[in-house]
Amino acid sequence: MNSTVLENETGVDVITAADLDGVRTARIFAFVIDYLLIALLSVPIAAIIGVLGVLTFGLAWGLYAVLLPLVAVLYLAFTLGGSNQATMGMRFMGVRMKRLGGGRIDAILAVLHGIMFWVIHSIALILPLFVTFFSSKKRLLHDIVLGVYVVRS
Numbered sequence: 001m002n003s004t005v006l007e008n009e010t011g012v013d014v015i016t017a018a019d020l021d022g023v024r025t026a027r028i029f030a031f032v033i034d035y036l037l038i039a040l041l042s043v044p045i046a047a048i049i050g051v052l053g054v055l056t057f058g059l060a061w062g063l064y065a066v067l068l069p070l071v072a073v074l075y076l077a078f079t080l081g082g083s084n085q086a087t088m089g090m091r092f093m094g095v096r097m098k099r100l101g102g103g104r105i106d107a108i109l110a111v112l113h114g115i116m117f118w119v120i121h122s123i124a125l126i127l128p129l130f131v132t133f134f135s136s137k138k139r140l141l142h143d144i145v146l147g148v149y150v151v152r153s
Contacts, residue, residue: 015137019151023138026093027150033089042071076114081107096153116142
C-alpha cells in the first residue's frame with residue numbers, strides 16, 4: 001500500500017487506486033476462508049453443547065439453533081473489531097477494513113457489518129453485490145451504509 005496521503009482541507013486519508021487494487025477478489029477469497037474457519041471453530045463448541053445436552057436432559061441442545069450465528073458474531077467481534085481491523089481471511093488475503101472518517105472499527109461495528117451483510121443478502125439475494133461495480137472505493141451496499149471501505153494492507 002502507498003504511504004498515507006492526507007487531503008489538505010480535511011486531513012482525511014486519500015484513497016489511491018493502488019489501495020483498492022484487487023480488493024474485490026481478495027474479499028471473495030477472504031469470505032470463503034472466514035466461513036471455513038467459523039465452521040471449524042463451531043465443531044468443538046458443538047461437542048460441548050452435545051455434552052451439556054446430555055447433562056441437562058436435552059435442554060442445552062436448543063443452543064444448536066444459534067451455534068453458527070453466535071460463533072460468527074464472536075469471530076467478527078474479536079477479529080474485525082480487533083487491533084488488526086481484519087478477519088483472519090482478510091489478513092491472509094492482504095486486506096483490511098477502514099472507516100471513512102479515519103476511526104477504528106470497533107467490535108459493535110464489526111458485528112453490525114456482518115449482520116447487515118446477511119440481512120441485505122437474505123432480502124435481495126445476489127443483487128447487492130453488483131453495487132461494488134458502480135460505487136467509489138469498490139464498496140458493497142453494507143459498506144456504504146456503515147461508512148467503511150476495504151483496502152490493501
